[in-house]
Amino acid sequence: MKKLALALAATAALVLSIGSAAEAAEKTKVCFVYVGTRTDGGWTQAHENGRLQVEKEFADKVETSFLESVPEGPDAERAIERMARSGCSLIFTTSFGYMDATVAVAKKFPKVKFEHATGFKAADNVATYNSRFYEGRYISGIIAGKLSKTGTAGYIASFPIPEVVMGINAFETGAKSVNPNFKMKVIWVNTWFDPGKEADAAKALLDQGVDILTQHTDTTAPMQVAEQRGVKAFGQASDMIKAGPNVQLTAIIDTWGNYYVKRVQALLDGTWKSEQSWDGLKDGILTMAPYTNMPDDVKKLAEDTEAKIKSGELHPFTGPINKQDGTPWLKAGEKADDGTLLGMNFYVEGIDDKLPAQ
């Protein structure tokens, strides 16, 4: 029933967007497909900020439009196809679950350019882009390792895809670098967006004795629970300091705007090519919210780590690192390659959870 309603809602939204698309034919049209709402305070809002930056930058040449709350799955393909039909020259599909749908639609519309966020399937007219979130999560892990008294963090995870598993592992690796016995409990909520369920997961983790929270879901609800209970937490995708003024330690902030502007410029110049872009802290696609609510020495350590990652001196996944069952993964000094990271489907040692089958 919920799916049906969402599908109907998506269709209604499509009709509206096509109506407005007919007007400005002379401007280049750039379109965005969002998985959540523009005002979720997290993932989708970060993309929306990027879209607004594009609008501001190319006010006279480019027109943007978007679809929000498009469910991943079969409906996504219809939504993306409608976008392509409505005259979009470049379409950004901003959720991992749109990957197959994006590639399928791109085949039917060879003249339209597509960019898929966080995926790994490309084509001549499909580029992929991603951010090295794990760099930020590694820093978060270090802070958690320093501050947690029980030595156990709680992680609210969405879906068991490589991106999320990579984040969990980066957090654990960072924490372990300062506290070798650091443990993590993980709850999979199987949704990106459900404030109630995310809050319930946060409470369940806290009731079971974790004393620091982090999340890989899109709303500020877990941060709010942390604030109520006076437990430290990390924000996700956007700065969540408003939801947790006394408890947010830092947040990884997605700043897609510069990337979007660069790609739209390439489109206008006629130099757009399919690329697989994966930038990180040093490129500014990922930034850290101010380090707050922590002692000065921990703050200093976090800042130093950030600087080292930016300069390339430190790669978060540097051996020795063992897999969950104790078998070696990376030898001392060995760095993980991007391919392994992008397809990551195993836990590192110290995570108190069984990875759901994919």
Add this chain to the structure above:
Amino acid sequence: MSIFEAILLTVITASTPLVIAALGELVTERSGVLNLGVEGMMIIGAVGAFAAAQLTGSAYIGIVGGIVSGALFSLLFAFLTLTLVTNQVATGLALTILGLGASGMLGEAFVGAPGIRLLPIEIPVLSAIPYVGTVLFKQDLIFYLSILLVIGVNWFLFRSRTGLKIRAIGDNHASAHALGINVIRTRYLAVMFGGACAGLAGAQLSLIYTPQWTENMSSGRGWIALALVVFSSWRPWRLLAGGYLFGAVTILQLHAQAFGIGIPSQFLSMLPYAATVVVLIMISHNRRTTMINTPASLGKAFVPDR
């Protein structure tokens, strides 16, 4: 607080909105009207409650705001389906879509605003009882209201004269009309009661469950409430039990994960829905009892003297 109490507290928070919204729909359906717009009325209630609380600074006025906005929104459904005799299923779905969209627009100004939390009311003496005390007698107003509503609706439907009329209309609106009962007016009131309840459930979401406003924050709970009505075979006490069963399974699967029980999380996430299906099958298995309770005129339009 023991983990036992902690779990029960979260179960109650998760179950209360389901129970309230479903109870309102139960009354609506007992009068023979099928309103599939619960999700939409709920989210309108959530934004109405949040806005009222923000503008006045009082969570209690927020509750009133939730109830009023839910009831007013359901009036639109009542006008379309009862006066203009549109299709109830289609209109209900439209109400949900409209509610989700309109609430996003209305709530735009409140995104990110720190919520005003409705604080628990401690009942003296009773709240000191070990275990149950903290869980049952140190709750917010909406929880107490939900229990009173179940008792009240049960009495109203099966013991009061108006309740008898509502059930008569739901079972056979033509006969009820012939007996001189005002079918349309009664249905208007039943629909608005459903809307008010859905609005109150929405208020619970934005004032207690997660004291904040985010678009789509009802996340499908209205649909679960609709399933609960069938699940309960249109009986308030069964509905209460069903609501708590659903809430309990939802919360327990999260705890099972945090305990590190090696069951796939997707399977655990599915459990509440699977439980619903199983109980539905168990109830429907005895066809006779199911049919006794289903309002025979459910979803059928009524036009006087036709």
